[in-house]
Amino acid sequence: MLLQKHKAHLTYCSNIHPGETWKDTLANLETYTTEVRDKMGAERFGIGLRISGEASKGLLEGNALKEFKTWLDAKDFYVFTINGFPYGNFHSQRVKDQVHSPDWLSEERLAYSKRLFTILNTLLPEGMDGGVSTSPVSYRHWFENQTELTEAKKKGADQIADLALHLYRMKQESGKSLHLDMEPEPDGILETGEEFIQYYNEFILPAAIERISREAGLSASAAEAVVREHIQICFDVCHFAVGFENIGEALQNLKEQKIKVGRIQISAALGTGPLNTSSEFKLIGQELETFDEPVYLHQAVCKDEKGGLTRFKDLGPALAVFEKNKPAEMRTHFHVPIFLENYKTLVSTQKAIVETLKHWKNEPFTPHLEVETYTWGVLPEEMQTDIVSSVCRELQWVIDTLDRL
Numbered sequence: 001m002l003l004q005k006h007k008a009h010l011t012y013c014s015n016i017h018p019g020e021t022w023k024d025t026l027a028n029l030e031t032y033t034t035e036v037r038d039k040m041g042a043e044r045f046g047i048g049l050r051i052s053g054e055a056s057k058g059l060l061e062g063n064a065l066k067e068f069k070t071w072l073d074a075k076d077f078y079v080f081t082i083n084g085f086p087y088g089n090f091h092s093q094r095v096k097d098q099v100h101s102p103d104w105l106s107e108e109r110l111a112y113s114k115r116l117f118t119i120l121n122t123l124l125p126e127g128m129d130g131g132v133s134t135s136p137v138s139y140r141h142w143f144e145n146q147t148e149l150t151e152a153k154k155k156g157a158d159q160i161a162d163l164a165l166h167l168y169r170m171k172q173e174s175g176k177s178l179h180l181d182m183e184p185e186p187d188g189i190l191e192t193g194e195e196f197i198q199y200y201n202e203f204i205l206p207a208a209i210e211r212i213s214r215e216a217g218l219s220a221s222a223a224e225a226v227v228r229e230h231i232q233i234c235f236d237v238c239h240f241a242v243g244f245e246n247i248g249e250a251l252q253n254l255k256e257q258k259i260k261v262g263r264i265q266i267s268a269a270l271g272t273g274p275l276n277t278s279s280e281f282k283l284i285g286q287e288l289e290t291f292d293e294p295v296y297l298h299q300a301v302c303k304d305e306k307g308g309l310t311r312f313k314d315l316g317p318a319l320a321v322f323e324k325n326k327p328a329e330m331r332t333h334f335h336v337p338i339f340l341e342n343y344k345t346l347v348s349t350q351k352a353i354v355e356t357l358k359h360w361k362n363e364p365f366t367p368h369l370e371v372e373t374y375t376w377g378v379l380p381e382e383m384q385t386d387i388v389s390s391v392c393r394e395l396q397w398v399i400d401t402l403d404r405l
Contacts, residue, residue, distance in 0.1 A: 002040060002042055002045070002395060003399070003402070006361075007364070008364060008366075008368070008369060009046040009080050009081075009128075009368055010046070010370075010395060011047060011048040011080075011371070012036070012048055012370065012371040012373075012391050012394065013048040013050055013083050013265070013371065013372040014028060014032075014047065014048060014050045015050035015086065015374050016372075016373065016376055016391070017050075020054050020055060020088070022054075022055040022058030023058070025052075026068065026071075029047065032387060032388055033045070033077075034075065035388045036391050036392055036395070037076075037077070039389075039392045040395060040396070044076045044077070045076065045078075046078050046079070046081075047078070047079045048081050048082075048370045048372075049081070049083070050082070050086070051082060051084070051119065052089075053087040053088060056112060056115040056116055056119065057115070059119055060119065065119060069123055072123065078123070078124075078125050079120065079123040080128050080129075080130050080368065081130060081131050081133075081263055082119070082120050082130075082131070084113055084116045084132040084133055085099065085133050085134055085183060087101065087109070087112055088101070096295075096296065096297050096314075097141070097142070097297060099135075099296075099297070100135050100139040100142075100188070103137065103138035103139070103142075103152075103156070104134075104137045104138060104156035105137075105138060105152055105156060105159070109159070110159045110163060113132060113163055113180065114163065117132060117163075117170065120132060121170055121176055121178060124176055124178070126176075128176075128367075129176070129177040129179065129367070130176065130177075130178050130179075131178070131180070131232065131262040131263050131368060132179075132180055132181065133181040133234040133262075133263065133265070134180055134181065134182055134183065135182075135183065135185075136182055136183055136184050136188030136189055136190035136191070136196070137152065137153060137156035137182075137188065137190055137199075138152055138156065138188070139189070140187055140188060140191070141187060143189075153189060153203050154207075156189070156203075157204050157208070158207055158211075160204055160208065161204070161207040161208035161210075162211065163180055163230075163231075164208045164211070164231055165208070165211055165215055165216065167179070167180070167230040168216060168226045168230060171230075177229060177230075178230065179229065179230050179260070181232050181233060181262030181263050182196065182231070182232070182233055182234060183239070183265070184196045184233070184236070184239055185236070186242050186297075186299035186301070186311070186333045187297070187311075187313060192240075193240065193245055193250040193253060193254065194253070196259075197254065197259065200257070200259055204227065204231055205224065205227055208226075208227040209223040209224050209227060210223075212227065228259070229260075232259065232261060232262035233254060233260070233262060234262055234263050234265055235261050235265065236265040236267055237264065237266060237267055237268070237349070237352050238265070238267035238269045238335055239267075239269075240352065241269050241331065242269045242299065242332065242333045243301055243309070244303055244309060244331070247359065248355065248359060251356075251359050251365070255365070261366045262368065263366055263368035263369070264356060264360065264368070264369050265371075265372045266357075266369060266371045266398060267335045267371070268335065268336050268337070268340070268348040268350050268352070268373075269333060269336070269348065269349045270288075270291060270331070270336050270343070270347075270349075271329065271330060271332065271346065271347055271348070271349060272284055272288075272329055272347070273329065273346075273347040274328065274329050275326070275329055275330075276328075277326060280345075281322060281323045282323055283345065284322075285319055285323055287344050287345060287346055288315065288319055288332070288346065289319060290380045291332065291334050292316050292319060295377075296334075297313070297333065298314055298332045298333050298334045299311065299312060299333045300312040300318035300330055300331065300332040300333070301331055302325065303327060303328050303329045303330070304327060304328055315332045318330065318332070334375060335374060336348050336375070336383075337373055337383070337393075338350060338371060338398070339397040343383070353401075354405075357398070357401055358405050361402055361405050369398065371395060371398065373390075373394060376390065
């Protein structure tokens, strides 16, 4: 347990390892995650498990889940968190907006999430809570107007209400507290902290309270408590930083609205840092171009000198007008190693991580911390190093940073 003195769990997300079948997933854990644990010198190591749609079905066939639990116990591993955002292939082929598919409007997203919670309910050690991260309902650009977006929000809330009831019933049987950690993301239907809070209050709470009250026979206040326990937020630092959100204010707003943080995903975005009219926009644009790759979406946000924000669906469209528009600063949704503060003339949003960890150390609002740099395979070649050493360096950076704060 890497953060034992903080009574918290620190891990990395295994979505960094390619593999969509359960066989491939287990092979990655046996190879890479075991090496990470050994190099970190952890007696027990918590796994941030990523399970694809295909792998989730494979793990629930026959004795696979029982055998995996036996393997975990024998190797001094435990699972406390699952990444349930990307359903399908997440490496080596174009992902882009399809990372949201199937979305929360579909029955398959609900069924997939229930499978993941069945797995987590079995694997989670007694006395811990466990979370499954998920998509922010859907990808907003799949909907043509506000009416369609509103209908999508309603449908998503109905599905999430179904899951909240499901998790309540699971707790009645097992005693384990499990939560869905919704992850606001650039160009998601829920993009910012403010949008998440609004959606939680105006869509999730009404739909889930009504459903739970009716089917579980609870009062409205008791049903609300159920929703707040089982539906939480995944606070991905990179996503908040890309949108230039104030970390302290975002966390305070969640606290005031009594919305729990299920996990912190510790990740850094890439940016230009503050610019001015004399900045070398051509050179900076050329350096950014090396990160404009075809697998993942790298949404970009430009801030003007008055603080106004212009959002782009991907890094390419932002670079097409970068030199002409000369923004005061630009950030892009490209996860870079959290231990890097600078790359040539570019900078990371590492300071946002430090600020988040500072708030967390003063008031530990979640016991789940997960490093999530999944872009190792698409980084510029000179930034690519041994994956195990890189992961260990990231985990150690978190530990050292908390010690310094």
